[in-house]
Amino acid sequence: MATQAERREKTRASIVKAARRIFGERGFSAATMDDIAAGARVAKGAVYHHFATKEAVFEAVFEQVSIDLVADLDRISRAENDPLAAMAAGTQGYFAACSKGPTGQIILRDGPAVLGWERWREIDAKHFGGKFPRALAAAMEAGVIAKQPIEPLARLLLGAVTEAAVAVSAGPDIGKTGTDYARAFRSLLDALRVK
Amino acid sequence: MATQAERREKTRASIVKAARRIFGERGFSAATMDDIAAGARVAKGAVYHHFATKEAVFEAVFEQVSIDLVADLDRISRAENDPLAAMAAGTQGYFAACSKGPTGQIILRDGPAVLGWERWREIDAKHFGGKFPRALAAAMEAGVIAKQPIEPLARLLLGAVTEAAVAVSAGPDIGKTGTDYARAFRSLLDALRVK
DNA sequence: TCCATTTACCGACTGATAGTCGGTATTTAT
DNA sequence: ATAAATACCGACTATCAGTCGGTAAATGGA
Incomplete structure (x- = not known):
């Protein structure tokens, strides 16, 4: 009842x-x-x-997985103080979560194909997307990296991370390990540091 | 007969x-x-x-499109002398080719999803993926950027470029224009330059 | 040149599955 | 209490990837 x-x-x-x-x-x-x-x-x-459709079911699942993942990453990156270090730490968590099992399948493989890139980006932006721009803005404000347009740079970095996550999810035999990518990403962030 | x-x-x-x-x-x-x-x-x-399958047909199409695209990009980037400038130029060409129409649909949207990451990577490496690593190796050899593992960095940059291409293909309303991304990418490459 | 074999092509058919629709059960509003 | 609205049911349909037995055309040996 x-x-x-x-x-x-x-x-x-x-x-x-x-x-x-x-x-x-x-x-x-x-x-x-x-x-x-x-x-x-x-x-x-x-x-x-x-x-209404199978895709709609998938979208609901996708959102739920995204929410769970973001909560995890927030917890991880909040532990760091330096803005760039927080970005690096969050990134490593992303690798770990997506590199294997159901999360990777849903977020990285099927996500873009099923939802279409635009819709995928939209949802992704709603949950994750805000993180990078905000972190970058903070880093610029703190004078850690040079001032420049935030949005394009954030997107480039997000793309880099996603690509690396996909590579890692394919297994360490094919690509490099998550650690290799995490290191490369940190070195990329370091390059942005004001010398 | x-x-x-x-x-x-x-x-x-x-x-x-x-x-x-x-x-x-x-x-x-x-x-x-x-x-x-x-x-x-x-x-x-x-x-x-x-x-044998619909996927096999797609694979043949994908290869053909890749070959055509690589030929275009080669022509464009060969015009530059500085290794990083060549990368930047090739990138801009990639934006132009993939940001609209059939090429973008096949290469950016369906490609990885239909073929699966592993297979996509194989084909990509055969036609296109080799470019970034080679360009990076040349840049390191020339002392333009610091020596470091090539493969992970190349993947990160490729991901960044792909993401930007997708953003541009979604239209200037959503992301920024191709020029904005090209500039951001160049600035990213410049950051890698040995100071 | 003729026949046997192999290769290219045909198109009706099958199986699987996303999505529909008329009907029933349960809750809510009057 | 009764009507209306909402949640749920499951047999049915339409579509499409892939199959299969058959025909036409080329090839290689006699």
Whole structure:
């Protein structure tokens, strides 16, 4: 005898939870809506009552994973004082989280392909994107790096990090290890330091 | 009365040509094998006689686009003498080519997603990826930038460039213009310069 | 030149799966 | 209590990647 809102939220959460597991394990295209419905113990119709398309389900999962990840990274980078050191630390955490398992599958591999780059960027910007510009602004303010337009530089750095994360997620045999990239990234940040 | 080799090559080329147009226009998942077959004026069976899967067709298209793109960029960057200036120039050309139309769709959007990271990296390394490492090695050799591991830095820079290209392709309203990014990238390269 | 073999191509068919739709159960508003 | 609205059900449809038995064309040996 739950209220409609409770029923609704419970079912929705159950669907997203099942979808998160299945998308993470098998990837977007190998996951079927029937699997997701079965995993959530509801009929397919219920899934389509809550989400218009398979992509919409994925988007909900993607947002949830992003939120969890950001919370983790915030905790990590808050421990540092120097602005550039905080960026480097957060980056390393990002590598660690995305380099293996479901998180990497959802965020790095399927994310851009399923949502499209624009939408991916939008969501990414909502959760992560703000971090880099803010950190850069702080670093410029503190005189640690030279003043220059923030937005383009932030994007370049974000792209660099993402690329490295993808490379790391492919395994240490193919690319270099997360440590190698973390070091390279730190050296890139150091290069920006005002001498 | 063509030879088998001629028939084969003609049909294959026709398929790849049609597929290139259709993949470029609609994206991978919206393009159907029936469309491709129709576009190439052959039966679906012929397509499957030449390519095992839809992904295989895409791979052939991807390689062709890569080859064309690399040829363009080579021409552009060869005009510069300073190693870093050559990188910057090539980068700007990359922006121009990928920021709009079919090339961007195939290379930036569908490419990595469809082929999978490992395979994408292989092809990329064969055609394009080698450029950055080589340019960096030359710059280090010339003493323009400090000696350090090449591969990780090259990946970071490639990621930065790709991200910028995507941002530009999303339109100037969303990101900044290509010029803004080109400038930011040049400033990043300059930061690497030995002072 | 003729036949056997191999290779290129054809297109109706199959299986899988995203999405639909008419119907039922449960809650809410009057 | 009853009507309306909302949540959920699951058989059904449409679409499309991939298959398969068959035909046409080239090739190599006699």
